Structures are given as C-alpha cells and as structure tokens.
Amino acid sequence: MILGRVVGTVVATRKDERLTGAKLLLVRAIDPHGKDEAAHMVAVDTVDAGLRDKVLVVTGSSARMAAGLKDTPVDAAIVGVVH
Numbered sequence: 554m555i556l557g558r559v560v561g562t563v564v565a566t567r568k569d570e571r572l573t574g575a576k577l578l579l580v581r582a583i584d585p586h587g588k589d590e591a592a593h594m595v596a597v598d599t600v601d602a603g604l605r606d607k608v609l610v611v612t613g614s615s616a617r618m619a620a621g622l623k624d625t626p627v628d629a630a631i632v633g634v635v636h
Contacts, residue, residue, distance in 0.1 A: 559604055
C-alpha cells in the first residue's frame with residue numbers, strides 16, 4: 554500500500570470502455586509524516602476521495618481486486634481515505 558495525497562483530477566478523452574464512469578485522480582506519494590515524495594500516479598477512485606485528501610493506494614493485482622474493478626485495466630486504485 555502507498556500513502557498519498559490527492560493533488561488533482563485526470564480527464565481522459567478516450568479510455569477503455571470498462572473504465573467508463575470511473576473517476577481518475579492524480580495522487581502524490583507522501584511519507585508517514587505527510588512530507589511529499591517525488592512519485593506521482595494516476596489512480597482510479599473507489600471511495601469518493603476529494604482534492605487534498607490523504608488516501609491509501611494499492612497497485613498491481615491488488616488494484617484489480619478493489620471494489621468494482623474486477624477485469625478492468627487498472628494498475629492503481631484508491632481504497633481508503635485517511636483521517
């Protein structure tokens with residue numbers, strides 16, 4: 554799992570039909586103290602996260618096991634909001 558902060562949204566004019574209706578968010582990795590790290594990623598939002606929310610992101614096969622993403626071409630998914 555990766556701890557991150559939502560820093561923006563991503564708009565795709567064309568995407569796989571299995572991702573129609575999915576919200577794509579730009580996430581920046583952060584350390585446990587909240588300090589920004591260099592890595593950015595695009596992740597599918599499964600928990601209705603918002604701008605500047607701290608989130609948990611899973612990648613790889615774990616992302617495809619997230620709610621509603623079975624059999625979709627996903628490599629990163631937001632699975633939780635950290636309060």
